[in-house]
Amino acid sequence: MPELTYREAVRDGLVQAMRADDRVFIMGEDIAEMGGSMGVTQGLLDEFGSERVRNTPISEMAIVGAGIGAAMAGMRPVVEIMYEDFLTLSLEQIVNQAAKHRYMSGGQITVPLTIRTQGGAGWSPGAQHAQQLEAWLVHVPGLKVAYPSTPQDVRGLLWTAIHDDNPVVVFEHRLLYPVKGEVSEELEPIPLGKARVVREGTDVTVIAIGPLVHRALEAAKQAEEEGISVEIVDPRTLQPLDEEALVASVKKTNRAVVAHEAVTRMGFGAEVTAVLQHQAFDYLDAPIERVGAKFTPLAFAPVMEQYVIPHAEDVLAAIKRTVGK
Amino acid sequence: MPELTYREAVRDGLVQAMRADDRVFIMGEDIAEMGGSMGVTQGLLDEFGSERVRNTPISEMAIVGAGIGAAMAGMRPVVEIMYEDFLTLSLEQIVNQAAKHRYMSGGQITVPLTIRTQGGAGWSPGAQHAQQLEAWLVHVPGLKVAYPSTPQDVRGLLWTAIHDDNPVVVFEHRLLYPVKGEVSEELEPIPLGKARVVREGTDVTVIAIGPLVHRALEAAKQAEEEGISVEIVDPRTLQPLDEEALVASVKKTNRAVVAHEAVTRMGFGAEVTAVLQHQAFDYLDAPIERVGAKFTPLAFAPVMEQYVIPHAEDVLAAIKRTVGK
Amino acid sequence: MVLHWSATLTAGAYTPGTLAKVERETTVGEGTLREFLHDMLLIRRFEEKVEERFRAGELPGFLHVAIGQEAVAVGVCRAMEEDDIFASTHRAHGHTLARGSNPRRVMAELYGKVEGVSHGYGGSMHLYDVERGNYGANAVIGGGLPAVTGAGLAFKMRNEPRVAVAFFGDGATNIGTFHESLNLAQLWRTKTVFVCENNHWAESTPGCQHSPVWDDMSKRALAFNMRSTKVDGQDVEAVYAAAREALEYARSGEGPVFLDVLTYRMHGHYIGDPQVYRSKEDREAAAYHDPIPRLRERLGLSDEEFEAFDEEAHRVVDDALEFAKSGTDPKPEDALKNVYA
Amino acid sequence: MVLHWSATLTAGAYTPGTLAKVERETTVGEGTLREFLHDMLLIRRFEEKVEERFRAGELPGFLHVAIGQEAVAVGVCRAMEEDDIFASTHRAHGHTLARGSNPRRVMAELYGKVEGVSHGYGGSMHLYDVERGNYGANAVIGGGLPAVTGAGLAFKMRNEPRVAVAFFGDGATNIGTFHESLNLAQLWRTKTVFVCENNHWAESTPGCQHSPVWDDMSKRALAFNMRSTKVDGQDVEAVYAAAREALEYARSGEGPVFLDVLTYRMHGHYIGDPQVYRSKEDREAAAYHDPIPRLRERLGLSDEEFEAFDEEAHRVVDDALEFAKSGTDPKPEDALKNVYA
Ligand SMILES: Cc1ncc(C[n+]2csc(CCOP(=O)(O)OP(=O)(O)O)c2C)c(N)n1
Ligand SMILES: Cc1ncc(C[n+]2csc(CCOP(=O)(O)OP(=O)(O)O)c2C)c(N)n1
Ligand SMILES: [Mg+2]
């Protein structure tokens, strides 16, 4: 199987979708000549031209909103919000418009819009360039939300998002872009709403998303050395959520840790915890542990930043708490 | 003790704060001559004049942001966002600015800003005028969040919010405005972060916020007739959260229901559930039940709207599930 | 009755630097003007009926009527071609009727019925009728503007002879969304027409209290070098002429157009609004600028002729009401449908 | 060296309809100009050092330098009074130094040290120094504009002779926040000055690709009837004169002012930006408009005189670097402080 970086996988997903269907086009700040602030869209301007690779002004509201309008008018736009912190500037359009047109129209309108964004800490970008805000969007009926953690997943989920008839927000993580992984020869679409068992185990289930999947893998290896067998499940899609897969795993292991980089309080882990304790109440041998960022904005100084965000050892510590070690 | 409506109590809180301190002033759409779209600020223009009661253009971002700037420059502004659905237009300022200035400046800046907003379903306002979005703000370090359910609480919490040196978002509920309740003769400031036991009971704890406090009270009465003793706790402040009080109650009753009007998925109840299952794991005799709106935007037609939002009977049904009836 | 119109109100188009009068070459024939009157009266009687039924407690939610602004809706919507689309606001009944949606289905929507244009999911502030080019009324101020920009972009990219039109009020010119949308539309020369209905009020806030350029909204378009046209919104002929010109310009792909339409809100912001903030003089001035008597005069209609029009309007509205009232309530659990495609 | 400046670049102020030349009555003496040169060189050498240390891998995060834009920072900040305040952007080092923050503490912040102006919590994009009137550099485009409006409102309400100044780039004129802030400021005549540093680029996007009025940003101010002044941002004297005038106008309470400053970004958007999107000609043009040689020529400095200035700048920067490098790392758990007051 070939290897791609996460960045290349996103790009490949976009390129293939644009080649296959000329309704697909991309818009965003600095995505054309520069190829995006993360280099994801490099080369696309050359291949597809400036009509389909559109550099926008700094207008997050209009970027998303123009995507909505083009989608309603029959296109399949993919818009990029450079940092997810700037979702705060476009939520009106995402939440009140994209998510609700179909409903408010009683089914007349379709909004096949994909919103790509990225974020994440660990490189000292400061408090306004590193938030993880996926939880907000999970609270919004009418949206679908994906947060792929590997090249194979991001390519397959992005493809599916683009072809879905609903607005889908795809979260990428800054630190994942250079990470390499195997991908199938042919692009394999991955259905929204299907979790992936990343690693099998018997003592405790770690439900992790984005970069925490990788940190959980590290933690699992260390746990193994201490005789704890860890299963890791990556929901991949946060909405719709594959509750069945998560619950099944926890019913098997009887213990759970939920891990993400976002602030723990009111983070996605809260929802997963609430679902698990409800559906697997009788199976749980220990409280479900949550791993996430501490309750503070992100500090600039690396020592403080690293203190705030969750690492493999935080996942490990949580694993150990569940098994009473 | 005198009685006030919730609306009058908010007004009284504002008036008293403005009388006591001329750094306090209010800004918002249609709050002057018209007295606000909910009539909350009626009469304030007459008493305080147009310098301190400022009608704004429709500019949710600038309303909040101007409040931030005035606060940094030593005022104590209270800004109104007419419907919380329009928080989606000002989140950049609330989340990236108000919540983070103090932190990013390493403690140099103070933002004593109060943001009042309201929302809520039950009167067919349609999908864009009825969302309950308090959960989003609980996810943001640097903000405080209150959601008072009674006249006494709203007056006292608003007072405290205005005098707090941090940005505080106060959620009011449209259907609570006409609700009457006893208030103390003198305004009693209520500390942020202190829950209130609304009703004592022994079989199950209902943790409810906003209008659900009232619906829970109804449910509790009906439950009582069926021999179930319900304790109701209203956190009042969602951030900081009085975890101690909630946990203490659940340790006593061994069962919990969490209820709000927001969509259940990723709602505030998820966070409360995650906290409770962690801190009271060994005390829980049943899964924690969540009560909230079904996962859909709000429909206009009353029959559909009523189907979506949670009622007293939904709370009752959840109570019964916890006690196995 | 002699009506006085301020000099600034004659239809005229200007792009930065120039100021050119629109020639009334597109002036319509009397037959068409009679159709306009028909539509305007339909809207007027529809809105009056809605007020009445709302006050009677029959209608859920809250509603905003377009009484006084009929000429804008009719002038613009009649100027649109079959494939053109539009987005409206919280004050959407007029635009929707003017574009030819079935009054029965519009009324049914206000009653939350399955037969409604949005099948009861939308309500007054969320009228949709895709078959009639209505891509949605929006209850968030400015909320529909980016989408109309994006739709105009799609038409441009696909080289289609279609235009996307946005209606919005004076108050909406203050929201950032407005600014971003116009900028993007002009930059990309999308096939979009922005119709600013300056009715002098944003809820209780008069223009002078919400915008430094409330008396000349075209200045907002100048900030983007966007072509703009000023038009007297109480003169349906003028609106029609300006709208046709704007639509043709946009359709050609040259770029978007801003229509700066002066009009009047004759009633309260929402039904039931006591308008404590509004002087008697202002209300009288608004009434004075009623577009319907003006068109009647232009057509030189006798009382009998006008009555015939009016009766027809009443008849259609009564029929719509009856239809709506006997409509079907959705099933409660239908609330869970249409969340996703 | 003879420099050619386009006619549009002479300092001039216009309000809608009129176009009046700013008289250079405020022209400063040579002593002051020498101070300006001192400050500009300090910024230049500081930024160069930062580039060097970043490339050496010493500095965390990402940084944006103001090389080429020194005259704007110095002209405006020197025109401010002691109690005036300002908000900056992601490109904040220049403004902060020009306003007199201690270079040691600015450098220390870039190294994430306790001694930094934001005590290591902020970083390059979040420099704060309340004592020097710096109410925060903002990494969200347009993010600081509403606050500066609000602070200007507070000064106005309290009748204080203070002004709040916002710096922002050409790219920022496209975000809704910009529009809402200017509208509110003009409506309420807040004591605010908006300084638009049009350096021709927003990251990789040239002005012509992001704004239909990129070559005349003053049009944005016209949309609010806001007083605006065009100024050549490479001429520190002109910037100073225009800024003084703007500040006095705002200070008087008459209303806000928009400064439309034309300047050049001589380096990449961020340090390390390969600028693949940028032509050699464009880079050369930017270099050609370097404000430092221009001021040097204006002052008629000999090589030795200039060298003396430059050495001083290097000395201060080296000292700052040493200070920063030997600064104190915060304790990890200090991350939990300062979340709330
Ligand atoms: C973003 C937003 N803010 C506030 C409101 C509340 N609101 C509804 S209508 C209205 C006034 C709108 O004025 P204008 O745009 O002039 O339209 P008009 O009502 O005059 O037709 C306001 C403030 C809203 N719907 N959306
Ligand atoms: C709201 C927002 N969108 C996007 C960005 C990413 N970004 C950082 S700087 C920049 C370009 C800014 O251009 P301009 O305002 O002209 O300032 P300059 O960099 O030229 O000083 C962009 C797009 C951001 N910081 N904030
Ligand atoms: Mg209006």
Ligand SMILES: [Mg+2]
């Ligand atoms: Mg720039």
